[in-house]
Amino acid sequence: MPPRRRSTRYGKYIGGPDPLAPPVDLGEALDAVAEDVMAGYSPEHALREYLRKGGSDREGLDDLAGRVQRRRQELMSRHSLDSTLEEIRRLLDTAVTEERKQLARDIRMDDTDRAFREMLLENLPDSTPAALRELENYDWQSTTAREAAERIQDLLGREMLDQRFEGMKEALENATDADRAAAQEMLRALNELLDKHRRGQATQADFEEFMAAFGQYFPGNPRTIDELIESLAERAAAMSRMLNSMTPEQREELMQLSAQAFGSPELMEQLDRLDENLQALRPGEDWTGEEGEGSGQGLGLAALSDIAELDALAEQLAQTYSGSSLDDIDLEALARQLGPSAAVSAQALSEIEQALRRDGYLTRAPDGELRLSPQAIRRLGKSLLEDAARQLSGRHGQRDTRNIGTSGEATGATREWQFGDLEPWDVSRSVANAVHRTVAEGGDASRGVRLQVGDIEVVETEARTQAAVALLADTSFSMAAEGRWLPMKRMALALHHLVSTRFRGDALELITFSRLAQTVDIAELTALPSIREQGTNLHHALILANRFFRRHPTMQPVLLVVTDGEPTAHLLPDGQSWFWYPPDAETLEATVTELDRVARRGTKVTFFRLGDEPGLARFLDALARRADARVVAPDPSDLAPAVVSEYLAGHGRKGRAGAGETEDLL
Structure with missing residues (x-):
């Protein structure tokens, strides 16, 4: 028997993740995170900042939170809920306060029950509608608290009736049991009138008799039964559309709340009967919401449910509570309130956060801190080197970057x-x-x-001659204060990537110097925060560079110095740093002496001067003449291409490129 052929059926796309959507692009996110890390922020903070701000074509958490807040304000304004919520909040605060007092003084209560009740009251949501949902089935112990809760239910019941009958809420304010009974009697008489009209038996006299008895519930003062039906059908259809737009759980919750409003099943029965009559009499109304109309007027009670959901979304998007995660965001609720695009944006942000961790760009250090991984630093260095190459090619003509670093x-x-x-x-x-x-x-x-x-x-x-390259980077506070901190780090990353990928035979030492100097790896330099510390100890940095050159005696020594200030500190014999400003003769003498030791090795020296301070310019020019060195004065934005170009210009060449000579780098 031949095997049955399997068939594939295709249907309409009805939501969920787009199966054809491209994978999230981590490039922009990683660049933004790395930029903040280089500026001195922790990777954890930098990642949170990106998620808050979003990307160039993607909403961030702040954008979504702003839309949630505007949606909430719109609902409050449209349904005039400010006064209603204010009254409910006052009654709720009264109920909770009185209940706590009762729990404290009730010595007969079981301790476990008391603790459970106190914990429930203590941890109520800040959102008033959400708090009402938490207390929906609470058994109040305080009489005063129970009365306040019943008044809330009474107020919600009047809101529910006001959705169907204009002015009903005000008419029933401070209503007695007799008033509520009269309202139910009105509904019964109204349904009898509509039943009679459906059979074609109602007369104008029947209508006038009804209005004489219950006209106070209809401030619009309809003159005929058709006008009465029009006004009622419009409001009932709006209520129906709203219910159709809700999830089954929300509908059930709203119906339960409505049924509890006066504790009257008869009321709900009469309202259901009213809807049936109106739909039969006005089938042309949009009862389902498929015609794309708005949600209608007077939907205050339903709006409370939306506001509770919006309040929960605002808290989820804020991510300020302990243990918060983007997985906490209710994407279905977000789509209901703001549309599918908002849920897509939130999902994309969550995927970016997970991918940065999953793909190894962010790692958790033993101390628990989040850090850029070596993989992320390599990618960042590659991007910065490409940027430097593009800047050079823009100035010197188009060339192929693949030829950088040939043998x-x-x-x-x-x-x-x-x-x-x-x-x-x-x-x-x-x-x-x-x-x-x-x-x-x-x-x-x-x-x-x-x-x-x-x-x-x-x-x-x-x-090519192998080179031992010492990069000395000034990290005194003036570098950060004058906007040279990030360009310095970008330069170091670009050079590190060039050496580690294209000139693997070379050795690169990164040395930072401020009050003291130290040797750092590229990850430490990338995450190095700016510190308000005075002192430019070039002397100590040159000592470390000389030690590095001694460890690589067969390599061509290359010294690259990036600084924005004259030496104001030097290392004393006991290892302490001596600082004085303006620079004193002892500091200058120590610096020049150590540079002479570097120069005697045949070192190719280049100083990169940042800033136009005359004293620095004179000092570096004097050092350059003494050590047969070059001085380059790039703009901070051009620092990376300047250093890369200078490194390549003198690498393995018998001569040195002239100041204006263009190297065939790219």
Whole structure:
């Protein structure tokens, strides 16, 4: 028996995650997080900031919270709920206060029951509607508290009736049992009149008799039964549309609240009967909401449920409570209140947060702190190096960034490829070799040729000299105060990525200096916060650079110094730092002496001067003359391309590029 063929059926997309949506792009998020980390914030704070602000084409938590607040204000304004909620809040506070007093003085109550009740009252939600839901089935022990709760139910019952009958809430304010009975009698008489009208038996006299008895409930003063039906049907249809827009759970909750309003099942029966009559008499009304109309007027009671949901969403989006997570956000509620796009935005933010952790860009250190991982730092360095390359190519013409860091300088000659060669192919000679071989073998080169290993020739290059590169970065407070902190870090990351990926044979040492100097790794430099510490101890930094060069005696020493101030500190024999401003002669002498030791190694030295301070310019120019060094004065935004260009210009070359000479970097 042949196997049954499986068929696939396609239907309308009805919501949920978009199956065709591209995966979330972590690039923008990671760049934003890294930018804040380099500015001195913790990765945890930086991630929260990105989630709050969102991306260039994605709403953040603050945007969604703002929309939630505007939606809440709209509901409050549309349904004039300010006074109602204010009264309910006052009654609720009274009920809770009196109940706590009763629990405290009731010595006969079981301790476990007392503790449970006190805990419930203590942990009520701040949202008034949400608190009402928590206390819906609470058994009040205080008589005063129970009376306040009943008044709340009475107020909600009047809200519910006001949805159907304009002015009913005010008419029933401070109502007695007789008043409530009269309202139910009105509903019964109204349904009898509508039943009679449906059968075609109602007369104008019947209508006038009804209005004479119950006209106070209809301030619109309809003149005919049709006018009465029109006004009632419009409000009832609005109520029906609202109920259809709610989830089954919300509908059930609202109906239970309505049924409890006066503790009167008869009231609900009469209202259900009224809806049935009105739908039969006015079938043309939009009873389902499919025509796209608004929710109608007088839906105060339903709005309370929406407000409770909006209050919960506001708390979830704020993420300020202990243990908060984006997983806490009720996406279904968000979609109900703000539309599907809001839920998509919140889901995307959650996926970004999870992906940054899952894909290894953010890691948890042993001390519990969140940190940028080596993978994230590599990606950031790659991005910053590409930015530096683009800046250089924009100034010097378009070039291919893939050629940065090739194995040597081309000599102009070629040779046959050998196993292990990393030199670039000479494509023209390789293809020519294949053509000659094909013709010699009797083939037709016009019909195409196939390259073989023996055809390939590579560009012959001179071996590059390995370099020991010491990057000295000024981290005194003036760097942060003058807006040079982030450019310095971007430069260090770009250079680190270039050396670690394109010049793996080189050694790079990162040395920071302020009051004292220290050797740091790239992760420490990336996360280094700015500290209000005076002192520019270039002397100590040069000592550390000399130690680094001594550890790599066979490599070409390269010293790159980035600073925005004259030396104002030096290291004393006991290891302490001596600081004085303006710079004193002892500090300058110690700095110059250590630079002389560096220069005697044949070190290629470049100073990168940030700022236009005349004293610094004169000092660095004097140092450059003494050490046969160069001084480059880039704008902070151009610091990374300047350092990368200078590193490549002097790397493995017999001569030094001139100040205005363009290197073929990119």
